[in-house]
Amino acid sequence: MKKRLAIFLSGRGSNFINIHKNILSGKITNAEIVLVFSNNNDAEGIVYAKSNNLPTLIMDHKKFDDRKKFDQAIVDELSSYNIDLICLAGYMRIVSEIIIDSYDNKVINIHPSLLPSFKGMNAQQQAIDYGVRYAGCTVHFVDQGVDTGKIILQDVVDVGSDDDASSLSAKILAREHILYCKAIDLFCNDKLCVVDDKVIIG
Numbered sequence: 501m502k503k504r505l506a507i508f509l510s511g512r513g514s515n516f517i518n519i520h521k522n523i524l525s526g527k528i529t530n531a532e533i534v535l536v537f538s539n540n541n542d543a544e545g546i547v548y549a550k551s552n553n554l555p556t557l558i559m560d561h562k563k564f565d566d567r568k569k570f571d572q573a574i575v576d577e578l579s580s581y582n583i584d585l586i587c588l589a590g591y592m593r594i595v596s597e598i599i600i601d602s603y604d605n606k607v608i609n610i611h612p613s614l615l616p617s618f619k620g621m622n623a624q625q626q627a628i629d630y631g632v633r634y635a636g637c638t639v640h641f642v643d644q645g646v647d648t649g650k651i652i653l654q655d656v657v658d659v660g661s662d663d664d665a666s667s668l669s670a671k672i673l674a675r676e677h678i679l680y681c682k683a684i685d686l687f688c689n690d691k692l693c694v695v696d697d698k699v700i701i702g
């Protein structure tokens with residue numbers, strides 16, 4: 501049975517679009533996107549999902565009293581979709597334990613830094629400001645922290661002396677697109693195993 505994916509996004513959605521294309525081309529196997537969720541009605545990723553006839557769900561977090569009530573409403577909505585894996589792809593909301601507890605080791609995220617360095621917003625600018633020689637991206641299981649959680653895959657890029665946050669973001673994004681698809685393919689083919697808080701591949 502194909503693994504049923506929900507993609508969570510808040511904006512551009514280039515990782516999501518790339519995941520979708522890789523499923524269609526067979527580079528990611530044993531997976532289907534059954535829901536694209538956003539907290540932002542104007543997200544470009546939602547426009548792509550709709551034009552490709554993928555089911556969408558939009559819920560505005562501002563209409564809820566707090567994070568837990570919002571996340572509970574998401575969990576309630578998701579229950580009928582039988583989701584195997586939630587992929588956060590530029591989802592700019594902190595996910596609470598309400599979602600994590602319902603989808604234990606079934607929520608993954610991509611972050612544009614070599615975690616545990618440069619968590620949170622503007623990771624690429626943080627890397628430039630620090631003066632690191634290497635930056636990169638990380639796919640990890642999501643836990644209750646911000647950009648913490650067990651690391652699945654990472655990739656590295658050089659930071660040149662002429663790089664700024666924008667050029668570095670572009671370099672990293674190209675690697676993100678490859679890395680996230682690789683991680684999703686591994687998950688969907690049961691090649692990821694969590695042992696003693698570490699992810700074992702294979």
Ligand code: GAR
Binds near residue numbers: 513590611622676
């Ligand atoms: C990506 O660079 C992703 O790594 C980052 O947001 C961007 C979304 O781009 N995520 C985070 O910073 C999460 N902490 P996209 O919407 O084009 O995929």
